[in-house]
Amino acid sequence: MIQDRALRPNTKVLPEHIRLNNRTLVLQTLYRTGLQSRADLARETGLTRVTVSDLISELMGENLVIELGQRQESRPGKPATLLDINRAAFQIISLDLSGHTRLRGAVLSLDGAVLSSSGLDLAGARGEAAFDKVAELLAQVIARATAPILGVGIGSPGIVDRAGVVRNAPNLGWRDQPLQARLQDTTGLPVRVVNDANAAVLAEHSFGGADHDLLLVKVGHGVGAGLLIGGRAIFGERFAAGEIGHVVVGTDDGPLCACGKSGCLEAWLSVPRLTAAIHDATAAAATPADAERAIFDILSEAGRRLGIILAPVVGALNLLEIVLSGPPELLDGALSAATVETLRSRTMATETGDLTLRMTAQGEDIVLRGAAVMVLSAQLGVS
Template sequence: MTTRDRIKVLPEHARTHNRSLVLTTLFHDGEMSRADLARETGLTRVTTSDLVGELIADGLVVEQGTRQGSRPGKPAMLVDLDRSGLQVAALDLSDTREYRGAVIDLSGEVRARSSVPRPADGEAEAAIDAVRSLAAELLGAAPGRVLGLGVGAPGVITRDGVVASSPNLGWFDLPLQADLREQIGLPVRVANDANVAALAEHTLGGASGDVMVIKVGRGVGAGVLTRGELTRGSRDAAGEIGHVTVGTDGGPLCVCGKHGCLESWLSIRSLEERIAQGADPDAVFRDAGERLAIAIAPIVGALDLSEIVLSGPAEHLDGILRDTAVHTLRSRTFLHEDVQVRMSAQGDDVVLRGAVVLILDGELGVS
């Protein structure tokens, strides 16, 4: 008998698992009867009915009326999440010009939106004050019950929401999650913006469970999911591919002081600067696409990923850059000719929507 076999499963753990299972099923499949919910989850009708009653009492699930149809007997009562009444406040701190925020309900509708100018790089206290102000403004504008605040921020962020290192924001060892939770008195979840984007693509955008989402903006970062779970790494820095040197031929000077980092080829700032200096745009995009593939080919091979998603301005990333990346990636990998490389389906709100997923997962167990 293994150690795992000897571990006692406590009733409260089983109930928490079953509760999450019911909520996840409703979130993805929509309204259904208690009997249908029992069949979909594999739980008994008694267990399902008890859980639904508990979730209704908690204000998470609502009855939607009876099913219309020709079945004999009493019509079935349909239940669903309170999609319009339950909301999440979300912050995206990755934009180059502003901090963006929104209140989004569980149907995906944006109920309120706001932003504040981004302080200059390195102004740590001003950055924190701006985030606090934006969070308070959003909570004041929310028309319904807010489940929590989700935050996507650039940098290395630990599992408990400490910003270990975010040089552009001037934050080091900042307990941002705890700070905001103390301020607003609600659950708060803080994670790296690229990881948050990966959650959005998987949970809301239909991406596979073995996917890398590459977020290109002021910098370059990636979120990696394997079997549907975020890969965080030993230092919470998995996906930090922006400062990986690509090639042995030198290359542009990067903000980190090295030459030839992926970010120095691929970030939007780098692309636009090279074009403004007179370089041929097509050549710039081909260079960037090739360097991107050089960086990610070993990761695709090592983790056997099935999908690469690019998140950022389509006018820069789609077309020559993406086509070159596809060609180079396939020439540098084995058994991965069918790896899909596509643009994000979540648009500019990918981090905001991923921040919603942070709260759904952390507070309701919905993934």
């Protein structure tokens, strides 16, 4: 009876919080569907036209919503005044720090479209030097914005806590780096820092359409995952959810990993390992056909290993949708085919609903767009 309202009451609620909730609800509805009248919004949200009008006038006062003239449809009754989020009024800045050698940055529209992008070579910088590079790139990207900036979203590799402190990022040489707070200070803008794979899964969720629970596996220099259940990202007790790169696969040793263990997923699946293996196999092959077969075997085995790791996760969480992000020439073929086949043969997937595995449609901008989702969610409550 009570739990139906799904509010887990851990905090008190005041009348003014109602306002915030309903305001966000209206903004959310408008963000998703766009071009609706006040009456439409009232019907869709369940609020009355009066309340919607009031909220809309507040939102228009903040330049978040604009009127776009009357609906042209020919109907009885007074014509509706169409509204939309003022999509040109603000822009979002995103950084992707997950590249092994190169940082990326972009200006995005409120819709998550990349308006202009920049890059900066890390050039081996670590620790404070790496921070300086990030700050430099951020300043560059900010300078390219052509509208007021709603906020800054950053996808960082490593373990990032809820306050945007990068607890541990080996590649950048960071330990307990309070990236969010520092950049917020230097820029004066709202900043959100999240793990790159978590950003990616948010992008896939918001822009990829389906409203399923989602596991995204990001294959790059390392292997990480982002997990979204019931519309919420899972961060983990120590903010290390998705760190599956150093979980051992299978019961037959496997290649030695940099971490000291044998048979880690990363030792099978990371881009450097795969390219090296393919390179070696190609060099050793007598004929092009031999090379092709060898490459197929390497990718299939990597895919199988990924499937073996994912099977218990898929079973335990009853996941129906898995998305891969990374170089398509490696992932999108024998590898993903082997993964999905392994998954199906090792779980009860057929019993509990069909399992889907696919490449992301977001391409290389996935982390940038996901970081933008964080900003939208934090600043507007919208996604």
